[in-house]
Amino acid sequence: xxxxxxxxxxxxxxxxxxxxxxxxxxxxxxxxxxxxxxxxxxxxxxxxxxxxxxxxxxxxxxxxxxxxxxxxxxxxxxxxxxxxxxxxxxxxxxxxxxxxxxxxxxxxxxxxxxxxxxxxxxxxxxxxxxxxxxxxxxxxxxxxxxxxxxxxxxxxxxxxxxxxxxxxxxxxxxxxxxxxxxxxxxxxxxxxxxxxxxxxxxxxxxxxxxxxxxxxxxxxxxxxxxxxxxxxxxxxxxxxxxxxxxxxxxxxxxxxxxxxxxxxxxxxxxxxxxxxxxxxxxxxxxxxxxxxxxxxxxxxxxxxxxxxxxxxxxxxxxxxxxxxxxxxxxxxxxxxxx
Amino acid sequence: xxxxxxxxxxxxxxxxxxxxxxxxxxxxxxxxxxxxxxxxxxxxxxxxxxxxxxxxxxxxxxxxxxxxxxxxxxxxxxxxxxxxxxxxxxxxxxxxxxxxxxxxxxxxxxxxxxxxxxxxxxxxxxxxxxxxxxxxxxxxxxxxxxxxxxxxxxxxxxxxxxxxxxxxxxxxxxxxxxxxxxxxxxxxxxxxxxxxxxxxxxxxxxxxxxxxxxxxxxxxxxxxxxxxxxxxxxxxxxxxxxxxxxxxxxxxxxxxxxxxxxxxxxxxxxxxxxxxxxxxxxxxxxxxxxxxxxxxxxxxxxxxxxxxxxxxxxxxxxxxxxxxxxxxxxxxxxxxxx
Numbered sequence: 001x002x003x004x005x006x007x008x009x010x011x012x013x014x015x016x017x018x019x020x021x022x023x024x025x026x027x028x029x030x031x032x033x034x035x036x037x038x039x040x041x042x043x044x045x046x047x048x049x050x051x052x053x054x055x056x057x058x059x060x061x062x063x064x065x066x067x068x069x070x071x072x073x074x075x076x077x078x079x080x081x082x083x084x085x086x087x088x089x090x091x092x093x094x095x096x097x098x099x100x101x102x103x104x105x106x107x108x109x110x111x112x113x114x115x116x117x118x119x120x121x122x123x124x125x126x127x128x129x130x131x132x133x134x135x136x137x138x139x140x141x142x143x144x145x146x147x148x149x150x151x152x153x154x155x156x157x158x159x160x161x162x163x164x165x166x167x168x169x170x171x172x173x174x175x176x177x178x179x180x181x182x183x184x185x186x187x188x189x190x191x192x193x194x195x196x197x198x199x200x201x202x203x204x205x206x207x208x209x210x211x212x213x214x215x216x217x218x219x220x221x222x223x224x225x226x227x228x229x230x231x232x233x234x235x236x237x238x239x240x241x242x243x244x245x246x247x248x249x250x251x252x253x254x255x256x257x258x259x260x261x262x263x264x265x266x267x268x269x270x271x272x273x274x275x276x277x278x279x280x281x282x283x284x285x286x287x288x289x290x291x292x293x294x295x296x297x298x299x300x301x302x303x304x305x306x307x308x309x310x311x312x313x314x315x316x317x318x319x320x321x322x323x324x325x326x327x328x329x330x331x332x333x334x335x336x337x338x
Numbered sequence: 339x340x341x342x343x344x345x346x347x348x349x350x351x352x353x354x355x356x357x358x359x360x361x362x363x364x365x366x367x368x369x370x371x372x373x374x375x376x377x378x379x380x381x382x383x384x385x386x387x388x389x390x391x392x393x394x395x396x397x398x399x400x401x402x403x404x405x406x407x408x409x410x411x412x413x414x415x416x417x418x419x420x421x422x423x424x425x426x427x428x429x430x431x432x433x434x435x436x437x438x439x440x441x442x443x444x445x446x447x448x449x450x451x452x453x454x455x456x457x458x459x460x461x462x463x464x465x466x467x468x469x470x471x472x473x474x475x476x477x478x479x480x481x482x483x484x485x486x487x488x489x490x491x492x493x494x495x496x497x498x499x500x501x502x503x504x505x506x507x508x509x510x511x512x513x514x515x516x517x518x519x520x521x522x523x524x525x526x527x528x529x530x531x532x533x534x535x536x537x538x539x540x541x542x543x544x545x546x547x548x549x550x551x552x553x554x555x556x557x558x559x560x561x562x563x564x565x566x567x568x569x570x571x572x573x574x575x576x577x578x579x580x581x582x583x584x585x586x587x588x589x590x591x592x593x594x595x596x597x598x599x600x601x602x603x604x605x606x607x608x609x610x611x612x613x614x615x616x617x618x619x620x621x622x623x624x625x626x627x628x629x630x631x632x633x634x635x636x637x638x639x640x641x642x643x644x645x646x647x648x649x650x651x652x653x654x655x656x657x658x659x660x661x662x663x664x665x666x667x668x669x670x671x672x673x674x675x676x
Contacts, residue, residue, distance in 0.1 A: 089629035092622070095430065218629055265620075266611035273604035281632070282603070282620055284430070291427035291556055292674070294619070336630065 004231070005060050009070040009079035010050040012043040012063035044176050045121065048197045049221045050083040053117040071100050074224050075108045080232050082224040083117065087281075089218045097222070098285045101254060101329065102295045112330035113252050114232070115223035120215055123156055125208040126179050126192045126199050136208045143167060147178035148193035156193055159211045179204055222252075223332075248301045248337035250280065251312050255319060255326035259293050268322050272300050275315040276308050301334055342569070344397040347408040347417035348388040349381055382514055386535045387457040387559045388421040409438050412562045413446045418570050420562040421455065425619075427556045435560070436623050439592060439667065440633045450668035451590050452570070453561035458553055461494055463546040464517050464530045464537050474546045481505060485516035486531035494531055497549045517542055560590075561670075586639045586675035588618065589650050593657060593664035597631050606660045610638050613653040614646050639672055 043063075050061050062079055064070040073079035084100075087093045100108065125136075132139055145168045146160075152175055153160065172178045178192030183202040191207065192198075199206050225232040257264040272279055277300035284294040300315075302308050312331060319326040381401075388399050400417055402408040411417035422438075425431045438446065463474075470477055483506045484498075490513055491498065510516045516530030521540040529545065537544050563570040595602040610617055615638035622632040638653075640646050650669060657664040 089624060090626065092433065092624050216629060220630075259618075262616040263611055265617040266607060269604060269607050270611075273601055273608075278600040279603040280597075282622060282634075284620060286427060286430050288428065291554060292558075296620075 006054065006057055006081065007062050007079045008050050008054050008059045009062045009064050009073040009082040010043075011046045011065075011067055011070060011084075012061075044174075044198070044201075045119065045219065046083065046085060046221075048121075048195070049085070049117055049119040049219070051197075052119065053083055053115070053221070053223060054081070067096050067100055071108050071111060071224070074111050074226050077226055077229060080225065080229065081114075083221050084224060086116070086220050086222045088220075089216055093283050095285070098283055098297060101252075101297060102285050103254075103327075104288055104295075110226045110228050111224050112227050112328075113222045113332060114225045114330055115332045116250070116335050117221040117223060118218050118335055119221065120218040121195050122210045122215060123152060123175070123193050123212045124196050124199060124206045125159070125211055126182055126194055126202075126204045127207045128182055128185055128190070129203060129205050131189070131205065132207055139163075139207065142189045143191045144188050145170060145190045146193065147172050147181050147190065149173070149175045149178070152193045155213060155217075156211045158213050159208070176201070227330075248303050248334035249331050250299055250301050250334045251277070251331040252297065252299050252329035253316070253319065253326060254295055254297050254329060255323040256287055256293070256295050257323050259290075264322070265296070268296075268319060269298070271315050271318045271322060272298065274318070275311040277302050277311055277315055301337070303337075344392065344395055344419065345400050345417045346388050346392050346397045347400045347402050347411040347420040349384045349402060349405055349408060349422075382512070382536070383457065383459065383557065384421065384423060384559075386459075386533070387423070387455055387557070389535075390457065391421055391453070391455040391559070391561060392419070405434050405438055409446050409449060409562070412449050412564050415564055415567060418563065418567065419452075421559050422562060424454070424558050424560045426558075427554055431621050433623070436621055436635060439590075439635060440623050440625075441592075441665075442626055442633075448564045448566050449562050450565050450666075451560045451670060452563045452668055453670045454588070454673050455559040455561060456556050456673055457559065458556040459533050460548045460553060461490060461513070461531050461550045462534050462537060462544045463497070463549055464520055464532055464540075464542045465545045466520055466523055466528070467541060467543050469527070469543065470545055477501075477545065480527045481529045482526050483508060483528045484531065485510050485519050485528060487511070487513045487516070490531045493551060493555075494549045496551050497546070514539070565668075586641050586672035587669050588637055588639050588672045589615070589669040590635065590637050590667035591654070591657065591664060592633055592635050592667060593661040594625055594631070594633050595661050597628075602660070603634070606634075606657060607636070609653050609656045609660060610636065612656070613649040615640050615649055615653055639675070641675075 047061065047063075054061075062073065064073060064082075067084055070079070070082040070084060074082045084097050085094050086097055103109070127143070141163070143164065146164060147170050150171045153169065172181065175192070175194035176198040179194040179198040179202040182190050182192040183204045192204070193211065196206060196209065255268060257268055269279065279298060280301050281297075281299040283297040285297075287293040287295050300312075302311055312328070316326065316328055385399065385401075392399075400411065402411060402420075405422055408417070408420040408422060412420045422435050423432050424435055441447070465481070479501070481502065484502060485508050488509045491507065510519065510530075513530070513532035514536040517532040517536040517540040520528050520530040521542045530542070531549065534544060534547065593606060595606055607617065617636060618639050619635075619637040621635040623635075625631040625633050638650075640649055650666070654664065654666055
């Protein structure tokens with residue numbers, strides 16, 4: 001293993017993931033003892049995000065049993081990066097991640113956000129390897145059984161009602177589980193609805209891609225690095241941008257205010273506007289110092305220009321006077337900017 | 339049952355609660371089929387909040403199997419009020435409640451917030467009825483076994499290390515369960531750590547009150563009513579105020595902004611400040627209309643004066659121009675105002 005190979009921490013894994021996925025070549029040091037604590041389907045999605053974010057690099061993906069462990073790996077320079085889910089388009093913010101970013105015990109003082117990654121899980125129709133050599137164009141209507149997670153049926157209604165009316169449906173515990181069953185199926189003509197990633201993982205064929213009625217349910221991940229590590233100072237991986245136009249920079253700042261002072265929160269938020277920074281998200285968590293006092297997490301964006309190149313620095317300077325504490329979690333390229 | 343008896347909806351119940359608690363005289367219409375879905379310990383806390391909020395009235399407490407059902411009961415005028423948890427001082431906002439207040443399908447258009455209630459669960463040392471007639475002053479050190487939920491041991495460390503060193507400790511599934519075990523104990527001298535409410539519920543004696551090292555872990559509840567129901571237009575129950583000074587009014591407003599317009603969120607929040615309204619909490623939930631667009635929930639406070647008596651109305655008027663939609667969820671007396 002070359003010494004300069006990037007190490008990327010993520011929540012995971014089942015050991016079986018770690019040696020099967022193309023970009024992964026880790027030797028998990030986790031004892032089986034820990035595995036049952038981790039939701040395998042959640043791991044699968046985070047592993048996919050980590051793999052896709054660093055797809056063009058020769059990265060080693062390091063599984064960790066909790067988000068806190070992934071933060072610690074970056075803080076202690078055991079990992080170069082960590083890939084952490086921040087919010088989901090349907091379920092909202094990931095409270096566990098906000099609580100780590102609250103960093104109430106100052107455990108992660110060298111950790112910063114250097115990027116983001118959006119993962120939309122597209123559904124595919126998967127079949128056992130070699131079943132339909134000519135693909136969907138040559139599909140003869142012979143599939144007799146379908147497997148997927150209960151939520152996925154409703155998300156692929158158009159295809160199912162057009163081509164699979166009356167075909168037996170079997171609920172399984174995860175979409176990935178469906179792909180696994182199909183990979184081992186020998187008796188019947190079965191198909192599973194699951195991700196492309198699950199197809200690669202379980203070695204099955206994709207009969208048809210993007211079969212969902214509407215692509216939603218996207219998870220946004222933050223990519224973390226250690227501020228003291230030189231070799232990650234410039235983002236060492238090339239992120240595929242969803243847009244070719246001049247991109248926006250996003251910044252994450254956390255702060256607490258003096259709650260006894262009326263208007264303190266409005267004054268703090270005003271500072272962003274005063275420096276031309278557009279608020280794009282606000283989250284709060286209990287301070288745990290006193291009841292009903294909060295730590296605020298604000299994301300703001302700006303289209304870089306000569307005029308505003310110091311906007312974030314100036315805003316932080318003003319915030320230091322208007323808040324009890326504030327912390328710059330870093331700036332990165334907005335992957336959704338239009 | 340007099341026709342004018344107040345009906346209060348809450349999340350619950352186990353039928354056993356409903357006829358034992360002093361203020362309750364409901365005939366639960368729920369089939370046992372539904373009960374296992376509901377976390378009994380959570381129900382117990384919400385029942386306690388409902389009972390305490392309406393303690394000085396002859397209220398009938400109506401159990402409902404979900405928060406959504408309690409909202410519907412108020413909307414359909416089956417209940418006069420509902421008592422719903424909104425946030426916890428340790429765990430933060432109750433996402434389920436925010437999603438109901440988002441009211442994305444306009445199901446609860448007549449529901450408003452008319453009050454709040456803070457419930458701090460204090461721990462007590464409970465013993466079987468009649469065991470120590472002279473109370474804590476006459477306690478002879480004869481307790482040989484203690485029961486409580488694992489979390490409670492650490493919260494009562496001072497008392498335990500001073501008076502119960504070396505006494506056997508038995509973990510139970512909830513503090514209330516501990517009180518139940520002690521109520522039936524005959525063989526040994528046992529005590530439980532649980533709430534005063536659990537003591538009344540299980541008919542055991544309180545040997546010592548407020549034995550926690552630090553009173554925290556408070557839950558804030560919102561009290562809902564129907565805007566069209568005349569008899570609840572003036573809050574028909576007398577809320578015990580924690581303060582005697584001129585109290586603050588709180589208002590809850592939800593809104594959505596045009597996310598493509600830079601500064602839209604800052605402009606909306608500025609309106610509160612412009613009308614002298616102090617922001618006391620901000621929460622967000624996904625709009626579920628488009629990914630990465632949110633519904634905002636803002637609470638603001640003001641100390642009523644001649645000058646600002648129309649502040650909320652004026653702010654709402656301005657908000658209507660600055661937002662895609664906004665909704666006034668009502669105003670009520672701040673129970674924490676100093």
